[in-house]
Amino acid sequence: MKKLLVFALIALIAVPAFSQIKFGLKGGVSTTSLSMPTVKSVTSGSSTYNVNAITDAKYGFHGGAFLRLTLLGIYLQPELLFSTRTNEYTITNVQSAAQYISKQTFNKIDIPVLLGFKLGPVRLNAGPAASFLINSPKDLIDSPDFKSLYNSMTIGYQAGIGIDILKKLTFDLRYEGSLKKYQNQIENLTGTKVNLDDRPNAFLLSFGIIF
Numbered sequence: 001m002k003k004l005l006v007f008a009l010i011a012l013i014a015v016p017a018f019s020q021i022k023f024g025l026k027g028g029v030s031t032t033s034l035s036m037p038t039v040k041s042v043t044s045g046s047s048t049y050n051v052n053a054i055t056d057a058k059y060g061f062h063g064g065a066f067l068r069l070t071l072l073g074i075y076l077q078p079e080l081l082f083s084t085r086t087n088e089y090t091i092t093n094v095q096s097a098a099q100y101i102s103k104q105t106f107n108k109i110d111i112p113v114l115l116g117f118k119l120g121p122v123r124l125n126a127g128p129a130a131s132f133l134i135n136s137p138k139d140l141i142d143s144p145d146f147k148s149l150y151n152s153m154t155i156g157y158q159a160g161i162g163i164d165i166l167k168k169l170t171f172d173l174r175y176e177g178s179l180k181k182y183q184n185q186i187e188n189l190t191g192t193k194v195n196l197d198d199r200p201n202a203f204l205l206s207f208g209i210i211f
Helices: 002-017
Strands: 020-033 040-044 047-053 058-071 074-093 099-119 122-133 146-150 153-165 169-178 184-188 193-196 201-210
Touching: 020 074, 020 169, 040 184, 040 193, 047 193, 058 201, 074 122, 099 153, 122 169, 153 201
Parallel strands: none
Antiparallel strands: 020 058, 020 201, 040 047, 047 074, 058 074, 074 099, 099 122, 122 153, 146 184, 153 169, 169 201, 184 193
């Protein structure tokens, strides 16, 4: 939180240096996929479960506000967005061979800060993106012997292209990646933690209005 306040203060101080300041609202959809190459095995007492990520893309949405600060053809665009992401895993009880799909929904506040420039009618941009988890997804394994642990804040990046129409409508297509390898963990009754290598990546398509 201290780092966020420092960043916000620096951004406010820098605003007067830009020759053009625009405000907008935006929203859109995203497709997220997971990267978990191996099945994870977690054990507590006589209970053992195998956890495997379903890597097919899942849909989410995002919406919020942005500023576009332009100087000498280069722009800085901080955004404040509410977004959702869904992860799905196949959980197998080794003893009973019972299998089920566990779905976790994450509600987040995303703060990407993109630096960009125009190449003809197309905008190119890239920059860091911070995500703050604002809900507690259910435990991944439906058993009192295990609990799921989540990072409340993660840092990633976004990069993509965009286009503005009539200086009022804006469209963006971006790729989002995570810089943190392990975002989720499973902990058993003895305190042993198993990392899930589920570094997510996503494609985001958004539409906005510039005021």
